[in-house]
Amino acid sequence: MSKLAWLTDIHLDFLNLAEIQAFAEEALESEPDAFLVGGDISIAPLLRTHLLLLDHYWQRPLYFVLGNHDYYRGSVDAIRRELPAFLQQHPNLKWLPSEGVVALSPATALIGHGLWADGRLGLAEKSAIRLSDYVLIEELKDKAQKELYQTLNELGDRAALEFEPILRAAAKKYEHIYALTHIAPFTEASWHKHQISDSQFLPHFSCHAVGEMIRRVMSDHPATLLTILCGHTHSEGEVWITDNIFVKTGKARYGSPQVQEILHIEVE
Ligand SMILES: [Fe+2]
Ligand SMILES: [Fe+2]
Numbered sequence: 001m002s003k004l005a006w007l008t009d010i011h012l013d014f015l016n017l018a019e020i021q022a023f024a025e026e027a028l029e030s031e032p033d034a035f036l037v038g039g040d041i042s043i044a045p046l047l048r049t050h051l052l053l054l055d056h057y058w059q060r061p062l063y064f065v066l067g068n069h070d071y072y073r074g075s076v077d078a079i080r081r082e083l084p085a086f087l088q089q090h091p092n093l094k095w096l097p098s099e100g101v102v103a104l105s106p107a108t109a110l111i112g113h114g115l116w117a118d119g120r121l122g123l124a125e126k127s128a129i130r131l132s133d134y135v136l137i138e139e140l141k142d143k144a145q146k147e148l149y150q151t152l153n154e155l156g157d158r159a160a161l162e163f164e165p166i167l168r169a170a171a172k173k174y175e176h177i178y179a180l181t182h183i184a185p186f187t188e189a190s191w192h193k194h195q196i197s198d199s200q201f202l203p204h205f206s207c208h209a210v211g212e213m214i215r216r217v218m219s220d221h222p223a224t225l226l227t228i229l230c231g232h233t234h235s236e237g238e239v240w241i242t243d244n245i246f247v248k249t250g251k252a253r254y255g256s257p258q259v260q261e262i263l264h265i266e267v268e
Pocket of ligand 2: 067069231
């Protein structure tokens with residue numbers, strides 16, 4: 001049996017060094033074999049430092065995806081372009097999707113992608129919500145509503161294009177797939193304060209393009225079970241989308257990161 005500790009939205013930029021150490025040591029208490037961290041780890045200027053700190057304390061594989069906050073005060077393209085060279089120096093830091101399909105056992109695989117809230121569900125472009133993303137991320141700032149939503153749509157479409165071949169490859173070979181994401185890919189999994197997000201928030205809390213892609217791929221593989229582990233809304237919930245797609249959304253509080261769950265993988 002191997003043990004994985006799943007965390008999401010740890011937002012280490014809200015903690016000082018001593019608090020990060022205390023959090024990292026507490027997370028080790030269950031002695032997991034690896035960590036899964038579902039995005040919103042930090043903000044762009046501090047991301048590498050915070051990943052290094054986690055690597056220093058944990059000393060074991062850390063699979064992660066990036067969330068919207070990880071691009072704050074930075075650029076999506078620059079981070080995605082520059083991160084691989086840094087990660088090459090730190091073999092325990094494993095970024096999904098670039099790791100592709102990770103075998104956890106002969107029957108179980110791990111895949112992942114941060115996704116992007118693509119502005120399509122709920123009120124879409126008519127939403128009055130303006131996230132800090134739209135001020136603090138290079139590609140999204142200073143944009144009129146129409147142009148902003150076009151960019152959000154493109155980020156969602158790009159996530160679907162990148163993630164589909166990985167999901168297909170895993171679904172062909174494995175009985176059970178864990179998919180680590182930041183954004184929920186379905187309305188039904190976009191929990192907010194114990195309810196499904198309302199139509200104002202849904203465009204900013206869900207990735208419709210990837211949800212549609214997942215439904216398509218998983219309907220081609222009815223014998224494979226997909227468990228999605230997501231976050232972003234900081235509110236927990238669980239939902240079956242179809243007979244073979246299950247989604248767990250993690251809870252979070254700024255300044256108080258914690259392990260969501262220990263996953264036990266049977267290794268035959
Ligand atoms: Fe978050
Ligand atoms: Fe987020």
